[in-house]
Amino acid sequence: MSFKITTWNINSVRLRIDLVAKFLKSVRPDVLCLQETKCPDDAFPLKRFHRLGYEHVALNGQKGYHGVAIVSRAPFESFKFDNFCGKTDCRHMSVVLGERAGLKDPLTLHNFYVPAGGDEPDPTINPKFEHKLSFLDEMQAHMGLRPADKERAILVGDLNVAPLEHDVWSHKQMLKVVSHTPIECEKLAAAQKAGNWVDTMRVHTPEPEKLYTWWSYRAMENWRVSDRGRRLDHIWASDAIAGEVSKIKIFKDYRGAEKPSDHVPVTATIEV
Template identity: 50%
Template sequence: MKIVSWNINSVRFRLDIVEQFLREAAPDILCLQETKVIDADFPAASFRALGYDHVLIHGQRMHHGVAIISRVPLAEDDRFDWQANREARHIGVRLPNGVRLENVYVPAGGDVPDREVNPKFGQKLDFVQRMTEWSASLNCPTILTGDFNIAPLPSDVWSHKALLKVVSHTPVEVEALDRLQQSNSWVDLGRHFYPAPARLHTWWSYRSPDWTKNDRGRRLDHMWATSDVAQAARSHQVFEACRSWLKPSDHVPIMTEFDF
């Protein structure tokens, strides 16, 4: 089973490249973040035309939004409010083999890494803390994936020194993500297959006219698994080339293949 996570940054605006990716990579399940569309306007018919008959969505007008699109049946649709303000940032399902699949879009956190002057940064840290509390009580085989908006390792960013005070790589965010990982001994599948300091960037800013020229990437997108599920993981791939497709997202897809 191939499972993909992709922050698509508007599923309707980028539907053409999503369809292209599905035809070329042929994943069994696609987890999307930042769909930016209410449920009634989600382009489910386009996915069903490609054989993805199971479409579970948690949308919001213009902002946020997550979805899980699948060729295999899905059950137990959960939507956790880790943001504590009803933003559409999580959707979870159970796969036919009993494994839980949780798709999450962690808040970006604004520009200033100080919760006193930037409430968005505090909301981000609180979001991760709520995830940690959920994780600590988790007692079933689970895959946790999505846009975590945190690049934890020095090799997860183009310059560790330059980004130590930049939101997404600050020590306080890294420590929060470490606590989440340790709360249930999550296996970071990206680094399981590509140990640091291997290149594994998944995001490049739109601010650069040519993202390939300065190549200032960060690894913001992750796929984790509880230890029992991680044993079934066979490969992990980052589709960096998608960043150069027509009307690209600033994120690229990541995919893990499991032996189940």
């Protein structure tokens, strides 16, 4: 049985609910993980998701900023969220899917929205960048993000770091730009290594092929021609399930939709 998980920084779920509906009708993932929902839980468009067949929803949202959500066609066994850096800014949520989702073995799914970090890559003068580095450090140290040997786990989300040379349009020009600075790349790699996570997107599309999931709003008219993208969205898998990820698809055309997010959906197909 194939099981599809999609991650998407939607940049306001209420503003782009029609675009989300179009995607769900077309692709029909089993689970959709959203970031930057910018929506308090009591204002989340639950009825629209229910009509689309996604009746099971886990929310960690706030008004105007941040926020993550996981919507599913099958029920969760449990869900929770963790706070990082002593803040309650709604950047993480995890669920466990099991027999009721048609899975023979439990699957833990983490959904993250890592802080963007502002514009200046200096933590001594930019508190947003300092927050981002601290967040990545806490991800590395978090014992809940270290799957046991046989634990089936997936970590997805907007991690706001393009870690590899070919995850950005120009490695040399981006080295001093937040999202691709050496310190960010090192800290994300350390978090990945601590949990022994497999970068499934790069398993299916190895370097040196370019791989992007985000294109700036500053290039609205010619974003496709200039193609100055970054891979900020990620799908990691624990060793126990990485070999079952059969396909990764980046839906680049959604960047060209009317009133798009600057991120596009990314879907992993898992043979369970």
